[in-house]
Amino acid sequence: MVFYNTDQAFRESTLKFGSKLFNVKNAQVASGSSVLIDYATDVPTSAKYLPFNLLIVTNNGEDEITIYFDQDADDSKMIPAGTIMTFENKWYRSILYKNTGSDTITANKIEFTSQLQPVVDTFAKTPDSPIVQFIKLLFARGV
Numbered sequence: 001m002v003f004y005n006t007d008q009a010f011r012e013s014t015l016k017f018g019s020k021l022f023n024v025k026n027a028q029v030a031s032g033s034s035v036l037i038d039y040a041t042d043v044p045t046s047a048k049y050l051p052f053n054l055l056i057v058t059n060n061g062e063d064e065i066t067i068y069f070d071q072d073a074d075d076s077k078m079i080p081a082g083t084i085m086t087f088e089n090k091w092y093r094s095i096l097y098k099n100t101g102s103d104t105i106t107a108n109k110i111e112f113t114s115q116l117q118p119v120v121d122t123f124a125k126t127p128d129s130p131i132v133q134f135i136k137l138l139f140a141r142g143v
Helices: 008-017 044-049 130-140
Strands: 022-025 034-038 052-059 065-069 076-079 083-092 094-099 110-115
Touching (some): 076 083
Antiparallel strands (some): 052 083, 065 076
């Protein structure tokens, strides 16, 4: 997780509470076509939170889609029509999705909800724990 050009209060708040939710809905997608969601470019307000570690895909379309985390063919998941799927602890900066069905998916039928989740480990939230001390050291060095 990298917080470029952010102050310490922002970094600590993000680690404690996570980021807000970022929602992206699909444009029209023809059968066999792919669309890239590059969060740093397509949702500029999300750039300071990247990479995300939570994705919720709501496929209200009539066709299945395949998503590729960071455009990696070896890291793909099929999302059937009419389902909601959640992926936690999958670190990504972009999502490529492909209409693998036989029909065109109309706009706004698929929603991608992304978030950087907070640190939930109770050990990491203890003020004197080694992980907290390590994070403070990183912040002090501007990493």
